Amino acid sequence: MTTDAEVVAEEVPAPESSRVGGWRAVARKEIADHLLSGRFVVLMGVLGIATAAAVFAASGGIRDVAPNAQGITALFLKLFTVTAEPVPFPLIVFVGFLAPLLGIMFGFDAVSGERSQGTLPRLLSQPIHRDEVILGKFVAGLTVVSIMLTALVLFVSGIGILRLGVVPTPTEISRLAVWLVFAIIYVGFWQALATLSSVLAKRASTSAMIPLGIWLVLTLFGSFIFGAIASVLSPRDGSDAAELAYLQTVQNVSQLSPVTLFQQGSSVLLDPEVRTVGLVTVEQVDRAIVSELNLTQSLAVVWPQIAILVALTAVMFAAAYIAFMRDEVRA
């Protein structure tokens, strides 16, 4: 026997429910695509090898100094922040380097790929809103990225526990979790930028080049560009006050770059001893007591970084969304 509710559900095609479900269908397909795609397998392989190398080096370095060191707390988190031969960078730098690439990889062909395959008109002629296409793809990309980054952190933790014999404290685990979310938002920024580029560029190759170019410029020439902007806004005349003002301006300007934001945020979140990301004068640190911040205090320090990064990501996503809504379907 069927109840009245079931009969109604059968007779009336529920437009609301399928409206809600549209982006889910898109996301579901995209996630399956990503997980089965060659680029995912290659990325996971590269990630695994690079991470393993970095974490072995770091844990080796920590083991070498650990017997002599006194009072090092948050030892476990050092796995992510310590540089040791032969790997030239700590893990957080590696992730900072990798995150934009991940975002670009999962965003650059979001729309341009549909266009070049000739599937866009067919997709848009289905009874779904256009925004569901963008939203579904964005959610799918971030889901896969979250899986990858979480796996990476767990992998590092596993190796660290084995090699160091140190089990992370609850505080360290919460720091890692917050940092993971922060890193995912950072990837989200690049994915949104790549998605915007995929709407604007007619070909997938062009659409990959735009965000890659922006990333390279910000990474390689960032400090030069920020310095140049700051010297216009706050000219130096040789005096200490002007110099300080200039450095302050550099600091402020550079915080518009997601690359800087992520670096600063990461260093504070993963290192309880870092108390500021801003300028510190000698007078300020003189006779300061070395102590650790708790997570809430660290969060208070990087709150601006987190807020700006979230805002930049949201703006980028909105731009991609608007561009796609205004996009002509014509091939």
Next chain:
Amino acid sequence: MASTIRSRKLTKTYGEHTVVDRLDLDIDAGEVFGLLGPNGAGKTTTILMLLGLIEPTKGKIEVLGLDPRWNPIEVKRKVGYLPDAVGFYDPMTGRENLRFTARLNGLDDYEDLIESLLDLVGLGEAGDQPAGEYSRGMKQRLGVADALVKGPSILILDEPTTAIDPEGVVEMLNLIQRLAKEEGVTVLLASHLLHQVQAVCDRVAIFVRGKVVAQGTPHELAAVDKEGNIRVEFRLGGDPSKSRADLESLGTVSDVSPGRAPGSWVANLESGSLAPTVSGLVSKGADVIGVHRLDEDLETIYRRYFEIEEEEEATV
């Protein structure tokens, strides 16, 4: 009878360029309507406006009583669309591609439906091959199945026969006809290949540079030329020069020229003047052996409208 697709003064301009110019369409339920015209005539733009994917500059559209501008989702729920040069997700099989479409349409129980659609378009065997391995014709057929997943009451096919082999064309056209006749689906068919599609269309509109230059059944269009005249071949007995003179003396006849056989003459007649002309001939004592109305195929008409367009272009 209520039109399923209706447009009034539908216009789309891009800057200075008018792509669709005050188009009036009336397509009845259950008919196969051919929108025929060369590439760049504005066919695809018209279709995308009907689907609510392009905003019209001016004019009114109604699809199944809905305005695609305000109700695109409802329209797209009921209209199946096969785009020009349809594409599929290459790594996914034909079946998986159809599943995705089914989910986008909010369907839950679709396996049987997909199976029957694959059989319908003759891809029952190939359903589990990756779509990337499909030939152009197979993709085109999968595209028809894809457009049918939602159980549409209108099917819009953009260049369904382009780039497929002649045998495939025949199959495609049979399929279209079957859908219209058996399932009662209204079909709007856009094509530049007239001779291929004219056979299956109940009515056609000839669409050149954003304007409909002629509209009607293929038969009506074929029989009337641009001045509204019909071409008729008369076979007359007796002295050929006398019979020609008889013919030319009638006011309804113009442009008399020799026909294929001796004693036969081809002439232009004003539309509707066939009977008076024949009785005029008889009253002049001519020996009327046969009267044959010459139908042109659409190709000829089509070319003629092109020529007009080109002449107009030249005089501008």
